[in-house]
Amino acid sequence: MKLKDFSEDELKARQSELKAVHDQFKDARLSLDLTRGKPSAEQLDLSNDLDGILGGFFLLQDGTDVRNYGGILGIPEARQLGADVLSLQPSQVMVGGNSSLALMYNLIAHMNPVWQGQAQELNSKVKFICLVPGYDRHFTICESFDIEMINVSFLPSGPDMETIEELMVRDPMIKGIWCVPKYSNPTGHSYDDNTVKRFAELGKLAGDNFRIMWDNAYVAHHLTDKPARLRDLMALAREAGTQDTVVMFASTSKITFAGAGVSFLGTSEKNLKAFEKFLVPQIIGFDKVNQLRHVRFLKDLGNLAAHMHKHRTLLHPKFEMVQDKLQTAVGGKEIAEWTSPDGGYFISLDTLPGIASVVVELAASAGVKLTPAGATYPYGLDPENKNIRVAPTYPSLEDLEKALDVFVVCLELASLNHLLAQ
Amino acid sequence: MKLKDFSEDELKARQSELKAVHDQFKDARLSLDLTRGKPSAEQLDLSNDLDGILGGFFLLQDGTDVRNYGGILGIPEARQLGADVLSLQPSQVMVGGNSSLALMYNLIAHMNPVWQGQAQELNSKVKFICLVPGYDRHFTICESFDIEMINVSFLPSGPDMETIEELMVRDPMIKGIWCVPKYSNPTGHSYDDNTVKRFAELGKLAGDNFRIMWDNAYVAHHLTDKPARLRDLMALAREAGTQDTVVMFASTSKITFAGAGVSFLGTSEKNLKAFEKFLVPQIIGFDKVNQLRHVRFLKDLGNLAAHMHKHRTLLHPKFEMVQDKLQTAVGGKEIAEWTSPDGGYFISLDTLPGIASVVVELAASAGVKLTPAGATYPYGLDPENKNIRVAPTYPSLEDLEKALDVFVVCLELASLNHLLAQ
Numbered sequence: 001m002k003l004k005d006f007s008e009d010e011l012k013a014r015q016s017e018l019k020a021v022h023d024q025f026k027d028a029r030l031s032l033d034l035t036r037g038k039p040s041a042e043q044l045d046l047s048n049d050l051d052g053i054l055g056g057f058f059l060l061q062d063g064t065d066v067r068n069y070g071g072i073l074g075i076p077e078a079r080q081l082g083a084d085v086l087s088l089q090p091s092q093v094m095v096g097g098n099s100s101l102a103l104m105y106n107l108i109a110h111m112n113p114v115w116q117g118q119a120q121e122l123n124s125k126v127k128f129i130c131l132v133p134g135y136d137r138h139f140t141i142c143e144s145f146d147i148e149m150i151n152v153s154f155l156p157s158g159p160d161m162e163t164i165e166e167l168m169v170r171d172p173m174i175k176g177i178w179c180v181p182k183y184s185n186p187t188g189h190s191y192d193d194n195t196v197k198r199f200a201e202l203g204k205l206a207g208d209n210f211r212i213m214w215d216n217a218y219v220a221h222h223l224t225d226k227p228a229r230l231r232d233l234m235a236l237a238r239e240a241g242t243q244d245t246v247v248m249f250a251s252t253s254k255i256t257f258a259g260a261g262v263s264f265l266g267t268s269e270k271n272l273k274a275f276e277k278f279l280v281p282q283i284i285g286f287d288k289v290n291q292l293r294h295v296r297f298l299k300d301l302g303n304l305a306a307h308m309h310k311h312r313t314l315l316h317p318k319f320e321m322v323q324d325k326l327q328t329a330v331g332g333k334e335i336a337e338w339t340s341p342d343g344g345y346f347i348s349l350d351t352l353p354g355i356a357s358v359v360v361e362l363a364a365s366a367g368v369k370l371t372p373a374g375a376t377y378p379y380g381l382d383p384e385n386k387n388i389r390v391a392p393t394y395p396s397l398e399d400l401e402k403a404l405d406v407f408v409v410c411l412e413l414a415s416l417n418h419l420l421a422q
Numbered sequence: 423m424k425l426k427d428f429s430e431d432e433l434k435a436r437q438s439e440l441k442a443v444h445d446q447f448k449d450a451r452l453s454l455d456l457t458r459g460k461p462s463a464e465q466l467d468l469s470n471d472l473d474g475i476l477g478g479f480f481l482l483q484d485g486t487d488v489r490n491y492g493g494i495l496g497i498p499e500a501r502q503l504g505a506d507v508l509s510l511q512p513s514q515v516m517v518g519g520n521s522s523l524a525l526m527y528n529l530i531a532h533m534n535p536v537w538q539g540q541a542q543e544l545n546s547k548v549k550f551i552c553l554v555p556g557y558d559r560h561f562t563i564c565e566s567f568d569i570e571m572i573n574v575s576f577l578p579s580g581p582d583m584e585t586i587e588e589l590m591v592r593d594p595m596i597k598g599i600w601c602v603p604k605y606s607n608p609t610g611h612s613y614d615d616n617t618v619k620r621f622a623e624l625g626k627l628a629g630d631n632f633r634i635m636w637d638n639a640y641v642a643h644h645l646t647d648k649p650a651r652l653r654d655l656m657a658l659a660r661e662a663g664t665q666d667t668v669v670m671f672a673s674t675s676k677i678t679f680a681g682a683g684v685s686f687l688g689t690s691e692k693n694l695k696a697f698e699k700f701l702v703p704q705i706i707g708f709d710k711v712n713q714l715r716h717v718r719f720l721k722d723l724g725n726l727a728a729h730m731h732k733h734r735t736l737l738h739p740k741f742e743m744v745q746d747k748l749q750t751a752v753g754g755k756e757i758a759e760w761t762s763p764d765g766g767y768f769i770s771l772d773t774l775p776g777i778a779s780v781v782v783e784l785a786a787s788a789g790v791k792l793t794p795a796g797a798t799y800p801y802g803l804d805p806e807n808k809n810i811r812v813a814p815t816y817p818s819l820e821d822l823e824k825a826l827d828v829f830v831v832c833l834e835l836a837s838l839n840h841l842l843a844q
Contacts (some may be wrong), residue, residue, distance in 0.1 A: 052474025105704035282527035
């Protein structure tokens with residue numbers, strides 16, 4: 001039954017009841033954390049064979065000794081793996097260190113002087129479109145380069161392409177857009193064929209040096225038997241003559257070791273050449289030994305998929321439990337809407353407008369840490385103060401259950417407080 | 423006997439003789455490389471146990487799982503190792519990825535906006551003092567940030583501190599100085615006590631935000647029984663109240679794997695805090711698994727020194743052979759001066775003024791690649807065209823011998839051509 005259909009007395013009775021439960025949680029002094037999309041120790045265990053997998057063999061087929069200096073674009077075998085993951089040619093792909101974020105940051109650092117020069121000429125500002133809610137670390141990169149962010153909301157079907165296209169036509173200083181095209185962080189959206197096609201066409205509407213930051217962080221991270229199939233953006237861009245607008249990213253952070261994987265950047269050969277030139281002054285080459293470890297361990301797409309299925313086996317019960325808890329506790333009460341993703345690392349939940357931060361505070365006071373309200377928006381500002389990102393991967397199933405028990409109480413209590421105050 | 427004391431006829435006879443030898447080398451179609459300071463395969467073999475050393479144990483004493491995300495300053499155990507190497511406190515040290523160059527680049531990227539702002543105010547340019555000959559990659563970083571470089575030559579005793587101090591007093595826009603204080607690249611200088619003390623005092627002469635880029639790349643890389651003892655710059659700087667001017671770097675690139683080691687940055691806690699803030703948007707954390715591998719493998723300073731002794735055993739014969747070949751072939755002829763370093767990776771050789779590039783060309787035509795003449799100077803411009811950096815570490819002893827046979831012929835031939843043309 002919808003909460004708002006209850007009488008005031010009924011609401012107050014429920015409020016007292018939940019306050020008492022909340023007080024009990026406070027007394028229990030819990031310390032649970034649902035903040036970040038980290039893999040659990042059991043997931044990390046799946047890749048323990050990485051350390052020692054080389055067995056003393058450090059030479060590549062082409063004679064390269066991976067222990068020594070050099071090879072800034074990565075070893076050929078790893079570029080091939082990255083190309084397979086991103087559906088690109090190896091000549092379009094470089095392999096970085098343990099952080100795809102660092103590659104994104106550097107790509108922006110590389111482009112930004114050109115963009116800022118144009119902004120100065122037009123007496124304007126460099127702008128990026130940010131699909132919201134989205135990934136906070138994307139937004140932080142923009143902030144650190146003084147790039148203005150324009151929010152565009154997801155529609156139930158995916159990115160609001162019409163609004164994006166309108167913005168692009170109006171303003172040539174829109175120089176980029178952040179995307180997580182598969183199992184989007186945090187909403188779980190996977191872009192449909194038409195959306196990808198329209199992304200490929202964006203370059204035609206854009207000013208010079210526009211870049212689609214296509215962060216395919218969850219490219220192989222399925223949770224169900226309905227894996228999302230993403231249309232080939234680069235192929236469509238080539239048809240449209242916009243291939244230089246496409247920059248793709250992926251990493252093995254949530255495939256092998258979160259902090260010790262390898263990262264991939266894929267773009268046109270022309271862009272890659274320019275980016276390589278930008279990187280040369282700052283690094284002789286990324287860690288090729290770890291690249292070779294990953295090639296030996298992951299082998300190919302088939303083996304990678306089998307490996308990801310082991311992750312799924314560990315993750316699926318956690319996502320299911322969150323769905324069950326939410327459905328049981330607040331289903332039908334019309335105080336929250338949440339996603340049920342087929343992959344990725346998050347569940348995105350919208351509270352009644354204006355109370356996300358209250359829910360987060362109530363949970364914190366009861367020992368459950370949630371991602372700060374607003375974190376999924378540029379500048380940390382959720383204009384409706386309603387989005388909460390739930391990250392169920394890291395805690396044990398037992399801890400997750402406890403945390404959800406607290407969370408649903410906080411969610412309903414904050415909603416009751418809100419309704420009664422109106 | 424000095425070459426210039428020979429008669430013209432004698433010189434011409436020798437010229438013909440050497441030309442014939444040079445032609446023979448050309449016919450032999452050699453392919454030898456003395457360009458870069460890379461460790462040899464045998465040196466890399468010394469650290470093969472790194473891969474697999476963790477034996478499935480990934481937890482730190484404090485409970486951190488090194489496989490997961492986080493810990494941007496590095497694991498405590500590795501910060502302790504870096505602190506021992508740099509004679510600092512762990513709280514003053516961070517551990518990066520496989521590239522200390524990347525840390526240097528980022529340190530400059532972090533400071534540069536402040537420096538450029540001041541340059542604009544003063545209608546001036548940001549400037550760095552570069553000790554020459556020096557390390558080309560230091561200079562490339564400055565170039566990429568449009569920082570003007572001012573050459574200061576080494577005296578036989580070390581850096582020309584008087585000139586440096588005069589420059590600093592005259593120009594508040596000198597914002598940094600590059601140093602390799604021990605076994606300097608390429609000259610082999612190790613700074614004496616008085617020099618280090620004067621470095622510590624530079625901050626008193628400098629404008630705001632001056633930084634000493636103290637790249638201690640060869641901190642443990644001794645070649646003889648007379649290891650250089652470097653005075654503690656940070657302790658002296660603390661006394662002088664200039665500790666924020668000190669930024670130290672080191673890495674294990676020439677201790678373990680050149681391309682897959684760990685890097686260290688050490689500075690005041692205040693600076694480190696600001697630098698951490700700068701790094702946060704670009705990376706969640708560096709590779710902690712590899713940091714732990716290095717801690718397990720290198721253990722402590724005593725064990726590290728024992729490990730470096732194995733490198734020395736491999737390197738010493740190579741450096742000795744270069745000395746022997748040079749002494750035998752051109753000793754006493756007064757056509758070249760070269761260093762005989764007690765550590766590090768290079769021998770620095772000065773030809774007669776104006777002919778270094780000719781020697782390099784002659785060697786190249788005979789199949790021996792040398793670092794391009796000028797590479798040891800900012801902008802690749804050696805004003806006297808006389809410095810050549812010889813890197814004897816990478817080739818086998820046999821190849822090195824062949825390469826030196828070619829080199830000394832090219833050196834003498836170029837000198838003869840030069841003297842006869844006068």
